[in-house]
Amino acid sequence: MTSFSGIIVLFGPSGVGKSTIAIELAEQCSDLWLSRSWTTRQRRSQESPQSYKFVTEEQFLAHRDAGGFLEWDEFLGNYYGTPIPEAPPGQDVLLEITLDGAEQVSKKHPQALLIFVDTPSKREQKLRLRQRGGSALNRRKRLIRSKLERKLSKKLTDIHVINDDLVQTVNEICEIIRTARLKAQKPHP
Ligand code: 5GP
Numbered sequence: 162m163t164s165f166s167g168i169i170v171l172f173g174p175s176g177v178g179k180s181t182i183a184i185e186l187a188e189q190c191s192d193l194w195l196s197r198s199w200t201t202r203q204r205r206s207q208e209s210p211q212s213y214k215f216v217t218e219e220q221f222l223a224h225r226d227a228g229g230f231l232e233w234d235e236f237l238g239n240y241y242g243t244p245i246p247e248a249p250p251g252q253d254v255l256l257e258i259t260l261d262g263a264e265q266v267s268k269k270h271p272q273a274l275l276i277f278v279d280t281p282s283k284r285e286q287k288l289r290l291r292q293r294g295g296s297a298l299n300r301r302k303r304l305i306r307s308k309l310e311r312k313l314s315k316k317l318t319d320i321h322v323i324n325d326d327l328v329q330t331v332n333e334i335c336e337i338i339r340t341a342r343l344k345a346q347k348p349h350p
Contacts, residue, residue, distance in 0.1 A: 165345035166272035167253045168246075169193070169338060172263040173278035173314070174307030176290035178324045180212065182278060182331060183257040190335035194248035195255045199224065202239040205294055214244075232258065232265035237302050253338070260310045263317055274341050275318035276334060279311065281325045
């Protein structure tokens with residue numbers, strides 16, 4: 162990381178708690194604007210209607226074809242996409258997306274701050290996925306995909322955070338963001 166573009170990307174395997182971390186970060190870390198993704202996935206029973214903009218495949222593809230997404234991906238049969246960010250002035254954009262999405266953002270904005278978030282163990286990940294519900298097949302597919310994500314993440318960033326304790330994780334990421342902002346303000350020698 163040499164500079165900072167005002168875009169922060171959280172990515173990592175399913176079930177690590179990225180969306181909870183992102184919500185907490187937006188509340189606790191100053192000047193962060195959390196993007197609301199579009200998805201064609203069905204809303205889970207306990208999930209807030211605000212967690213995504215839930216759309217049909219037709220709506221998603223029309224928006225994509227009109228150039229409305231900063232990045233988009235297909236994940237286990239559903240589409241997910243980040244609409245072109247409209248953050249208020251002075252706010253940095255916070256995204257919580259897949260590895261492929263993180264790669265797309267990184268290509269368009271090489272100075273984006275990429276943070277890989279993982280669970281302390283696979284056992285813990287399995288437990289978190291089970292608590293969230295969904296079919297056994299879907300959980301298994303998410304676990305298989307996680308292997309690849311862990312392997313490929315190293316190519317994208319060397320900032321890895323283990324989400325063992327939510328409060329600690331949020332503090333740690335907030336500190337990473339603060340440091341990146343400070344570095345970006347420093348004049349080049
Ligand atoms: P879930 O179905 O568990 O809500 O999300 C599945 C995966 O899609 C998660 O890894 C989540 O971070 C990712 N995701 C959520 N929104 C977006 C988005 O806008 N773009 C991309 N590429 N991935 C997203």
